[in-house]
Amino acid sequence: MATMGIEEIEKEIIEEFDFFGDDWESKYEHLIELGKSLPLIAAADKTDDKIIQGCQSRVWLNADFDDNGMVYTADSDAIITKGMIALLVRVLSHQNPTDIIRANLSFIDKIGLKEHLSPTRANGLLSMVNQMKKEALKRL
Amino acid sequence: MELSSIRQNFPILGQKINACDLVYLDNAATTQKPIAVINALSDYYSHNNANIHRGVHTLSRRATDLFEQARKTTAQHFGVANEQQIVFTSGTTDSINMVAQGLSKLYLKPGDEIILSMLEHHSNILPWQLWAEENGGHLKVIPLLADHSLDYSAFEKLISPKTKLIAITHVSNTLGLVTDVEKIKSVANRHNIPWLLDGAQSAPHMPVNLSVLNPDFFVCSAHKMYGPTGCGILYLNERWLSELPIAKTGGGTIKTVSFEKTEYVEGALRFEPGTPNIADVIAFAEALKYMDAIGMQQIFKHESELVQYAQTLMKEIPEIDMYGIHDHKAGVISFNVKNQHPFDVGTLLDKYGIALRTGHHCTQPLMKHLGVQGTIRISFAIYNSKQEIDYFIEKLKKVIKMLS
Numbered sequence: 001m002a003t004m005g006i007e008e009i010e011k012e013i014i015e016e017f018d019f020f021g022d023d024w025e026s027k028y029e030h031l032i033e034l035g036k037s038l039p040l041i042a043a044a045d046k047t048d049d050k051i052i053q054g055c056q057s058r059v060w061l062n063a064d065f066d067d068n069g070m071v072y073t074a075d076s077d078a079i080i081t082k083g084m085i086a087l088l089v090r091v092l093s094h095q096n097p098t099d100i101i102r103a104n105l106s107f108i109d110k111i112g113l114k115e116h117l118s119p120t121r122a123n124g125l126l127s128m129v130n131q132m133k134k135e136a137l138k139r140l
Numbered sequence: 141m142e143l144s145s146i147r148q149n150f151p152i153l154g155q156k157i158n159a160c161d162l163v164y165l166d167n168a169a170t171t172q173k174p175i176a177v178i179n180a181l182s183d184y185y186s187h188n189n190a191n192i193h194r195g196v197h198t199l200s201r202r203a204t205d206l207f208e209q210a211r212k213t214t215a216q217h218f219g220v221a222n223e224q225q226i227v228f229t230s231g232t233t234d235s236i237n238m239v240a241q242g243l244s245k246l247y248l249k250p251g252d253e254i255i256l257s258m259l260e261h262h263s264n265i266l267p268w269q270l271w272a273e274e275n276g277g278h279l280k281v282i283p284l285l286a287d288h289s290l291d292y293s294a295f296e297k298l299i300s301p302k303t304k305l306i307a308i309t310h311v312s313n314t315l316g317l318v319t320d321v322e323k324i325k326s327v328a329n330r331h332n333i334p335w336l337l338d339g340a341q342s343a344p345h346m347p348v349n350l351s352v353l354n355p356d357f358f359v360c361s362a363h364k365m366y367g368p369t370g371c372g373i374l375y376l377n378e379r380w381l382s383e384l385p386i387a388k389t390g391g392g393t394i395k396t397v398s399f400e401k402t403e404y405v406e407g408a409l410r411f412e413p414g415t416p417n418i419a420d421v422i423a424f425a426e427a428l429k430y431m432d433a434i435g436m437q438q439i440f441k442h443e444s445e446l447v448q449y450a451q452t453l454m455k456e457i458p459e460i461d462m463y464g465i466h467d468h469k470a471g472v473i474s475f476n477v478k479n480q481h482p483f484d485v486g487t488l489l490d491k492y493g494i495a496l497r498t499g500h501h502c503t504q505p506l507m508k509h510l511g512v513q514g515t516i517r518i519s520f521a522i523y524n525s526k527q528e529i530d531y532f533i534e535k536l537k538k539v540i541k542m543l544s
């Protein structure tokens with residue numbers, strides 16, 4: 001299992017983002033950097049059946065399981081969405097399925113990026129979180 | 141009217157978004173509403189609300205008068221002498237569906253063909269596609285030239301003895317390109333084919349005189365013309381006013397009803413079953429008066445200047461691809477930032493208080509033709525200014541830097 005639990009990682013991310021304070025530009029620049037550094041999903045996993053249909057930006061999600069828990073890789077054609085994915089993958093990968101299903105991911109709100117998970121948002125992220133949990137459910 | 145005083149007529153424009161002045165450039169989706177329209181809604185419910193037609197009491201007479209006066213105002217605005225040719229609907233989409241369903245009952249036959257264009261909004265594709273699928277009909281599509289304008293010579297070649305209707309957009313909601321209606325009309329008339337003009341994006345931006353254009357059908361939405369949502373018109377020429385079969389029926393459309401046989405009224409009411417959207421229709425008339433007080437020619441001139449101004453500045457940004465650059469456009473510019481997703485650009489510009497639209501704009505066939513997933517679209521209204529465009533350009537450059 002991961003050395004840090006979900007809430008610990010969330011706390012770490014909140015501290016990281018606290019650094020930006022009210023400066024949304026730096027915050028988004030950081031998010032864009034995270035998006036760019038997201039490990040690439042294997043080309044073989046970037047198939048249509050792995051697409052989570054958001055209205056505008058497409059999201060691909062691949063889920064695996066190993067000794068450390070769930071392993072998620074994901075990608076998007078929009079870089080801000082990719083940045084959000086990087087955060088979600090960092091929090092949920094290598095965690096055990098039960099913890100993933102229970103996670104409420106409140107850090108998204110605390111770092112001021114909650115709007116990206118709203119159901120009206122056209123980026124497919126909310127569906128991605130649901131899909132991540134569904135995949136975890138399969139491994140219980 | 142001065143621009144500054146025009147802006148003051150729109151209460152919503154004064155607000156801040158994310159601590160920045162709101163710059164509203166999503167007018168092709170829906171425009172903001174002037175205080176006159178907002179007041180008309182509240183006045184109606186505060187003083188005049190009653191169900192219309194057939195009521196003997198004072199309020200009902202008042203509401204009926206206002207509603208029927210709105211029909212006259214709308215007819216005048218569009219240069220139509222007989223106001224019965226103006227049917228109130230819930231909007232462009234509703235109007236097109238009414239025509240498609242009506243025509244499919246008597247007039248359209250299996251194997252018939254309808255001509256559309258590559259520029260159409262889904263609302264002017266799907267009702268025809270539904271007819272085609274259910275009845276063995278066919279859709280023919282006018283292709284585009286290299287500059288994305290309609291290929292009129294290809295259009296004429298699509299005409300066949302089976303062609304029963306031409307349904308075409310007056311202005312492209314994605315590119316802002318204006319259809320040469322005279323060319324459509326002359327071909328339609330020569331072959332004696334009815335034609336429908338989708339005016340959802342022309343009626344807000346330019347003078348539209350229906351007795352000059354003389355289409356068989358014209359449709360538009362109030363909410364894109366400074367009026368309320370859930371309201372629009374279907375204009376029919378004299379022939380279809382009496383001949384178009386109704387798509388829906390119910391109270392208010394009849395002379396007499398028995399279980400054996402119903403006799404329908406003539407005129408617009410035949411197409412308006414049930415209690416109509418009284419308040420919004422009345423407020424829509426205020427929107428038309430508001431536009432007419434400024435002048436449609438004036439509105440077109442102002443918005444054309446904004447388009448020219450923005451296009452010129454945007455041409456100088458090397459990272460930008462613009463689609464459908466043209467001198468004669470109705471208030472819309474579509475573009476992309478090279479190697480960036482429209483969603484990212486739109487998300488960041490929103491942070492600066494700029495409202496615009498990203499995506500396929502309900503024109504997926506056109507997106508496919510352009511070879512893109514989506515575009516970024518800015519669209520103007522009478523209240524937009526060159527200063528707002530300057531601000532937009534400044535922030536766009538900044539966002540391009542942030543993303544690259």
Ligand SMILES: Cc1ncc(COP(=O)(O)O)c(C=O)c1O
Nearest residue numbers: 231232233261263313340341361
């Ligand atoms: C060209 C065109 N046609 C039809 C529509 C549909 O209008 P509504 O959604 O008001 O029915 C729109 C609106 O976006 C449009 O731009």
